[in-house]
Amino acid sequence: MGISGWFKLGGRSVFSWAFTFQRLTGIVLLIYLLAHLTYLTSLLDKTGATYESMISLTVSRQFLIFDLLLVLCGVFHGINGLRIIIHEFGFAHEYRKPIIAVAAILIVAVWLYASYVMCSLTGG
Amino acid sequence: MAEFRVRRYDGFRSYWQSFEVPAKRGMTVLEGLYYIKENLDSSLAFRASCRMGICGSCAVKINGKPRLACETQILFLGDKITVEPLENYRVIKDLVTDFEGFFAKHKAVKPYLIRKDENYEEPKELLQTPEQLNEYYVFTLCIKCGACYSVCPAASTLDSYLGPAAMAAAYRFCADSRDEGQRDRYEVVSSSQGVWRCHLAMECSEVCPKNIEPAKAVQMLRRSTAFSILRGILGW
Numbered sequence: 377m378g379i380s381g382w383f384k385l386g387g388r389s390v391f392s393w394a395f396t397f398q399r400l401t402g403i404v405l406l407i408y409l410l411a412h413l414t415y416l417t418s419l420l421d422k423t424g425a426t427y428e429s430m431i432s433l434t435v436s437r438q439f440l441i442f443d444l445l446l447v448l449c450g451v452f453h454g455i456n457g458l459r460i461i462i463h464e465f466g467f468a469h470e471y472r473k474p475i476i477a478v479a480a481i482l483i484v485a486v487w488l489y490a491s492y493v494m495c496s497l498t499g500g
Numbered sequence: 501m502a503e504f505r506v507r508r509y510d511g512f513r514s515y516w517q518s519f520e521v522p523a524k525r526g527m528t529v530l531e532g533l534y535y536i537k538e539n540l541d542s543s544l545a546f547r548a549s550c551r552m553g554i555c556g557s558c559a560v561k562i563n564g565k566p567r568l569a570c571e572t573q574i575l576f577l578g579d580k581i582t583v584e585p586l587e588n589y590r591v592i593k594d595l596v597t598d599f600e601g602f603f604a605k606h607k608a609v610k611p612y613l614i615r616k617d618e619n620y621e622e623p624k625e626l627l628q629t630p631e632q633l634n635e636y637y638v639f640t641l642c643i644k645c646g647a648c649y650s651v652c653p654a655a656s657t658l659d660s661y662l663g664p665a666a667m668a669a670a671y672r673f674c675a676d677s678r679d680e681g682q683r684d685r686y687e688v689v690s691s692s693q694g695v696w697r698c699h700l701a702m703e704c705s706e707v708c709p710k711n712i713e714p715a716k717a718v719q720m721l722r723r724s725t726a727f728s729i730l731r732g733i734l735g736w
C-alpha cells in the first residue's frame with residue numbers, strides 16, 4: 377500500500393489517528409526547524425536588516441494563528457510521544473484507552489493555556 | 501433483505517458489485533457470501549473453512565474493519581454491508597488475498613519449541629506451573645487470520661516487515677519456560693524488519709478477533725531483545 381498506509385483513517389481506531397497525526401506533526405515540525413535555521417542564517421547579515429525585515433513579517437498579529445497551530449503541533453507531538461514511551465516495552469497496554477484519553481485532555485489544556493499566554497503577549 | 505456491496509477483482513480490474521441477501525437473525529456475513537455464491541454469482545471467490553472462528557481463513561474487511569466473516573452477524577451491522585479484501589496483501593481474486601508472505605514470516609520466527617536435549621527415543625515430560633503457562637498462554641490463541649497485519653502502517657511501507665502475528669508467535673515461544681531457542685529468534689526479530697520497526701500504532705490490538713494484544717507481544721519481544729543485546733554487550 378506504501379506510504380498512504382500511514383494516513384488511512386477510515387474505519388480505524390483513535391490509536392491509528394494518533395499515529396497519523398504524530399507523523400504529520402513530525403513533518404510540520406521538521407519543516408519548521410528547517411525554516412527556523414534558514415531564519416537564523418539571516419543573522420549573518422551583521423547590519424541586522426535582513427533579520428529585522430523577516431521578524432517584522434512573521435512576529436505579527438496576522439501570523440499569530442500560524443504560531444498557535446505550530447504550538448499545537450509541538451504540544452501534540454510531545455505529549456503523544458510521551459504516551460507512546462509509556463507503552464514501550466509492553467507496559468500498560470491494558471490501560472491504553474484511559475491513557476490516550478488523559479493525553480488528549482492534556483494536549484487541549486496545554487495548548488489552550490499556551491494560546492492564552494501568546495495572545496496576551498501580542499496584546500490580544 | 502441486506503445489501504452486500506462486494507469488492508471484486510478478476511485479475512485485471514477491481515470494481516464494486518451489489519447483491520441482495522435475505523438476512524435472517526443469527527446469519528453471519530460468511531453465510532451471506534455463501535448465499536451469493538450458491539444463488540446469485542458462483543464466480544465469487546472468498547476463503548473460509550471452519551465457520552466457527554478457529555481457522556482464521558475468513559478474515560475480510562467488513563464495513564471498513566477487518567473482521568472474521570464467520571463471527572460477524574449481518575443484523576448487527578444494519579442492512580448495508582460492504583465486504584472487501586484485507587489490505588497490505590496482494591489480492592488474487594475478489595476477497596482472496598495472497599498469504600504466502602504472511603506464513604513465510606511466521607515460519608521465519610521458528611514457531612515451535614526448541615530444546616537442546618531433544619531426544620525422541622527417550623522423550624521426557626516438561627513440567628510447567630500455571631504461572632509459567634500464564635506468561636504466554638494468551639498468545640497461543642492466535643488463529644493466523646492476518647487481520648493485524650492488514651492494518652499495520654509499518655507493514656504497509658515495508659513488505660518484508662515481520663508484522664504483529666509473526667512476532668506474537670515469536671514471543672509466545674520465547675516466553676515459554678520449556679523453550680531454549682530464544683537466541684535464534686532474537687536474531688531474526690532484532691533485524692531491521694523486526695521489533696524496532698514497530699511504531700506502536702496499536703491498531704493490531706484493536707482489530708485482533710481473539711483479543712490477544714499483538715502490539716503488546718511485539719513490545720514484550722522488543723524488551724527481551726533489548727535486554728539480550730545489552731547482556732551480549734556487557735558479556736553477562
Ligand code: SF4
Nearest residue numbers: 642643645646648708
Ligand atoms: S494476532 Fe490476532 S489479528 Fe493477528 S493473526 Fe493472530 S488472531 Fe489474527
Ligand code: FES
Nearest residue numbers: 551555556558570
Ligand atoms: S471460517 Fe474459520 S475463522 Fe472464519
